[in-house]
Amino acid sequence: xxxxxxxxxxxxxxxxxxxxxxxxxxxxxxxxxxxxxxxxxxxxxxxxxxxxxxxxxxxxxxxxxxxxxxxxxxxxxxxxxxxxxxxxxxxxxxxxxxxxxxxxxxxxxxxxxxxxxxxxxxxxxxxxxxxxxxxxxxxxxxxxxxxxxxxxxxxxxxxxxxxxxxxxxxxxxxxxxxxxxxxxxxxxxxxxxxxxxxxxxx
Amino acid sequence: xxxxxxxxxxxxxxxxxxxxxxxxxxxxxxxxxxxxxxxxxxxxxxxxxxxxxxxxxxxxxxxxxxxxxxxxxxxxxxxxxxxxxxxxxxxxxxxxxxxxxxxxxxxxxxxxxxxxxxxxxxxxxxxxxxxxxxxxxxxxxxxxxxxxxxxxxxxxxxxxxxxxxxxxxxxxxxxxxxxxxxxxxxxxxxxxxxxxxxxxxx
Numbered sequence: 301x302x303x304x305x306x307x308x309x310x311x312x313x314x315x316x317x318x319x320x321x322x323x324x325x326x327x328x329x330x331x332x333x334x335x336x337x338x339x340x341x342x343x344x345x346x347x348x349x350x351x352x353x354x355x356x357x358x359x360x361x362x363x364x365x366x367x368x369x370x371x372x373x374x375x376x377x378x379x380x381x382x383x384x385x386x387x388x389x390x391x392x393x394x395x396x397x398x399x400x401x402x403x404x405x406x407x408x409x410x411x412x413x414x415x416x417x418x419x420x421x422x423x424x425x426x427x428x429x430x431x432x433x434x435x436x437x438x439x440x441x442x443x444x445x446x447x448x449x450x451x452x453x454x455x456x457x458x459x460x461x462x463x464x465x466x467x468x469x470x471x472x473x474x475x476x477x478x479x480x481x482x483x484x485x486x487x488x489x490x491x492x493x494x495x496x497x498x499x500x501x502x
Numbered sequence: 503x504x505x506x507x508x509x510x511x512x513x514x515x516x517x518x519x520x521x522x523x524x525x526x527x528x529x530x531x532x533x534x535x536x537x538x539x540x541x542x543x544x545x546x547x548x549x550x551x552x553x554x555x556x557x558x559x560x561x562x563x564x565x566x567x568x569x570x571x572x573x574x575x576x577x578x579x580x581x582x583x584x585x586x587x588x589x590x591x592x593x594x595x596x597x598x599x600x601x602x603x604x605x606x607x608x609x610x611x612x613x614x615x616x617x618x619x620x621x622x623x624x625x626x627x628x629x630x631x632x633x634x635x636x637x638x639x640x641x642x643x644x645x646x647x648x649x650x651x652x653x654x655x656x657x658x659x660x661x662x663x664x665x666x667x668x669x670x671x672x673x674x675x676x677x678x679x680x681x682x683x684x685x686x687x688x689x690x691x692x693x694x695x696x697x698x699x700x701x702x703x704x
Contacts, residue, residue: 302595302598302599303595304565304566304567304572304573304574304591304594304595304598305557305566305567305568305572305573306568307549307552307553307556307557307568308553308557308566310549310552310553311549311550311552311553313549314545314546314549314550315546315549315550317542317546318531318534319530319531319534320527320530325522327592327595328521328522328592329520329521330553331566331590331591331592332520332521333550333553333554334553334554334557334566338554338555340519341550341551341553341554341555342551342554343516344516344517344519344550345547345550345551347509347512347513347515347516347517348513348516348517348535348543348546348547349543349544349547350509350512350513351509351510351512351513351532351535351536351543352535352536352540352543352544353540353543354509355507355509355510355536363506364506364507364510364533364536365506365507366507366508366509370506370507371506371507372506388533389506389533390529390530390533392506393504393505393506393529396504396506397504
């Protein structure tokens with residue numbers, strides 16, 4: 301691609317490093333910025349710099365946070381006996397958006413994946429065990445993705461936690477709500493009939 | 503959408519103002535930046551600030567440029583008797599990428615569009631007429647999009663230019679190269695048979 305200006309070329313090459321954004325989209329964004337008021341670009345870059353330089357991780361749960369303790373860990377409304385273990389902060393956001401969970405979280409920062417060189421030592425498992433040792437947790441929910449790496453990590457955590465005096469649970473698996481049976485994959489459908497639940501209509 | 507941090511919320515709301523990027527993609531980009539080295543965010547924001555604050559427009563052709571005269575207008579390799587009139591800088595990039603054109607450009611900055619309140623006075627038409635008056639131009643190529651607004655603008659320019667001592671041409675219209683006839687739209691196909699060209703295979 302030929303560039304009409306060195307400034308555009310540099311901006312496009314930086315923007316195109318973002319995931320899911322290629323050179324053509326980067327060029328479109330750069331030309332869009334040029335057409336907008338200067339104040340927009342400056343507030344965009346200020347927000348990005350602020351984000352990157354000031355963001356930190358919660359010392360308790362390792363979730364992304366503005367301060368040493370995240371809003372969830374600070375909240376007095378949360379059930380401190382319940383901890384949901386997730387892969388990363390995106391999962392916390394997804395679960396929070398459901399509005400159905402009132403416990404705390406623990407962000408592992410990944411799952412065990414020998415292919416990517418990620419072993420148990422690279423994840424925030426020690427800090428989870430420390431929280432368990434502190435004694436106030438009554439239930440751990442393993443909410444990792446149902447992939448091979450996620451299941452391996454769940455199994456690893458289960459083995460480390462099973463002798464502790466707490467309940468270990470996982471997310472319910474089954475046919476998605478609103479999904480049609482004929483489009484459900486075989487493994488999910490098979491598992492959902494094996495783990496069927498009793499029904500009572502009042 | 504719930505945000506785990508005010509910094510993320512601000513960054514997401516700024517990123518989501520970009521065209522074609524919604525809140526979910528903005529969140530994905532913000533979380534991506536957090537995971538990368540700080541130097542990446544700083545070089546991205548530096549490139550964007552540099553772009554927005556230092557970019558300027560060529561005084562001759564109105565193309566985006568790093569200095570008062572764009573690289574194309576400065577080049578000694580260009581045919582200065584030939585000027586291609588386009589809607590915006592993206593069209594210059596598209597034509598330059600073909601490598602088939604060696605003349606100069608004139609960027610109108612839009613097309614006549616009463617719906618968007620764009621009349622001839624809002625476009626860079628006076629500067630085009632000034633270039634024509636200067637006398638060295640022998641051919642003007644009208645390379646505007648074949649839309650109603652583009653055709654209106656071409657017709658307006660044609661009327662202003664037709665009594666000047668220069669040739670007026672437009673891009674060839676026809677079946678795209680590599681396109682299959684059965685998928686070509688009726689207007690293009692009809693026009694391409696009316697304006698058929700003679701063939702000679704050697």
